[in-house]
Amino acid sequence: MxxxxxxxxxxxxxxxxxxxxxxxxxxxxxxxxxxxxxxxxxxxxxxxxxxxxxxxxxxxxxxxxxxxxxxxxxxxxxxxxxxxxxxxxxxxxxxxxxxxxxxxxxxxxxxGNVKLHEPPPHGHIREIAPAADYGMIETSDGREIRFSSASVVDADFAKLEVGDRVWFTEVTSDDGPAASTVHVEGKHHVVG
The missing domain is CATH 3.30.160.100 (Ribosome hibernation promotion factor-like)
Structure with missing residues (x-):
């Protein structure tokens, strides 16, 4: 014993x-x-x-x-x-x-010293302005994240629509929160 x-x-x-x-x-x-x-x-x-x-x-x-x-x-x-x-x-x-x-x-x-992989932030496109090369994502908690055509991955920026669901990687820019990469959920906006 x-x-x-x-x-x-x-x-x-x-x-x-x-x-x-x-x-x-x-x-x-x-x-x-x-x-x-x-x-x-x-x-x-x-x-x-x-x-x-x-x-x-x-x-x-x-x-x-x-x-x-x-x-x-x-x-x-x-x-x-x-x-x-x-x-x-x-x-x-x-x-x-x-x-x-x-x-x-x-x-x-x-x-708790091991990093847990948190899911990336999600939201939907609130505004899209292809001529001005910018768009705005509204997150589920109401924040606004700016992005440009260079941020969009595997999709055609010009074909994005208000309401499209996205997930993204957030970074801090001189103009505030921005998305360095934006992935469209569900729809496949293939770059043409």
């Missing part, structure tokens, strides 16, 4: 004898993971020796299953792709490095 705040740790050796030295290395690596997330619930590590065909010795496979609140993270290092995994300590190091990266990414997402 683990103490509160101490993760449940299970270490299994497969196709090889138990190694106190490898177990100590694994436990040290688990302790280091606590620096990246303070709520590790459980960590299960399997160290497996796989026999190599036509060669002497073994390649080592290490799998880590880490349980944290709201997630289960898995890092697995296959020996076939890593000849260095002829050394069990290298296999352990590489598997824990992969888990550390996953845990850091997960912790950043939990803190």
């Amino acid at each position: 683990s103490n509160p705040g101490t993760p449940l740790v299970e270490i299994a050796f497969r196709n090889m004898d138990h190694s106190p030295a490898v177990e100590d290395r694994v436990r040290a690596q688990i302790a280091k993971l606590g620096q990246f997330h303070d709520q590790i619930i459980a960590c299960r590590v399997a160290v497996e020796a796989r026999h190599r065909h036509q060669h002497k010795g073994h390649l080592y496979h290490v799998r880590i299953d880490l349980t944290v609140p709201n997630a289960e993270l898995v890092a697995s290092r296959e020996p076939d792709a890593h000849q260095a995994h002829q050394d069990v300590y290298v296999a352990v190091r590489d598997a824990f490095a992969a888990m550390r990266r996953q845990l850091q990414d997960f912790a950043r997402k939990q803190r």
